[in-house]
Amino acid sequence: MAFDETATTTEALVLEDGGKSLTVFSGNASDFSTFTCVANHLNIPANYTAEMLKKQDNPSMVSISWDGYSAQWTYNTRSGLDLYITSKD
Numbered sequence: 001m002a003f004d005e006t007a008t009t010t011e012a013l014v015l016e017d018g019g020k021s022l023t024v025f026s027g028n029a030s031d032f033s034t035f036t037c038v039a040n041h042l043n044i045p046a047n048y049t050a051e052m053l054k055k056q057d058n059p060s061m062v063s064i065s066w067d068g069y070s071a072q073w074t075y076n077t078r079s080g081l082d083l084y085i086t087s088k089d
Contacts, residue, residue: 008080011035020087028055028080035081042085043067052081 008027011034015022026035032053039049048064048071058075065071065088073083 013038017086020089022085024081024083024085026081026083028077030080032081035083038083038085042069044069044071052083055081 008029009031010025010027011030011032012025013022013034014025022038024035024038026032035052036049038044043066044064045066048066051062052073052075055075055077057077061072061074063070063072068088069085070088071083071085073081075081
């Protein structure tokens with residue numbers, strides 16, 4: 001699925017690698033409901049989600065890991081959150 005970074009209220013999910021990789025795009029003006037659903041379902045620790053939800057410019061890719069998952073994320077105040085999650089299994 002293509003994600004248009006100018007669609008600031010849109011969220012998108014991309015599932016790849018036979019279901020082992022998930023990308024979440026949340027536009028900066030979206031309600032982050034899709035992100036929140038994914039975060040809750042995968043039990044992303046609250047301290048990580050709090051950082052992502054600050055919606056502050058973070059041009060460097062941040063790497064995190066928890067309970068069998070690893071992820072990288074970045075936030076751009078113009079386009080929003082890009083979150084790449086991979087299952088370690």
